[in-house]
Amino acid sequence: MNAALIIHVDADPANSVQYRWQQLDAALKEQRQAPVTDNERIARLVPKRNIETWIRFYLNGPPVDEVQAYPKYTGTESACWPAAEAFAQDAAGNVQPPQAPGSLLLGLDEFRRVL
Numbered sequence: 001m002n003a004a005l006i007i008h009v010d011a012d013p014a015n016s017v018q019y020r021w022q023q024l025d026a027a028l029k030e031q032r033q034a035p036v037t038d039n040e041r042i043a044r045l046v047p048k049r050n051i052e053t054w055i056r057f058y059l060n061g062p063p064v065d066e067v068q069a070y071p072k073y074t075g076t077e078s079a080c081w082p083a084a085e086a087f088a089q090d091a092a093g094n095v096q097p098p099q100a101p102g103s104l105l106l107g108l109d110e111f112r113r114v115l
Helices: 017-030 051-060 077-092 102-112
Strands: 005-008 042-045
Touching: 017 042, 017 102, 042 102, 051 077, 051 102, 077 102
Parallel strands: 005 042
Antiparallel strands: none
């Protein structure tokens, strides 16, 4: 079986990516499970602020601000597919987009582990 698990949780303004990873590890520990290791096919995607930051980066280009709240795509979710496609291409091509926010670069690294 060649399955993978992709977890998405926003960091929100008050938290860091690493803090959210620690929360996920704590939840696993609470269930008597081991923390995620680098050799597992589990990717933890944690956009700083929220996913709209990454979408904005891919649709509108840099710069983006990981503190600012960008509008949601409520009712126009299909307009986001080019951003998802670009993320997948960057991950598959081992691309580190110039001026990408730090949480996006970490997300690309996480996603590459499950490719």
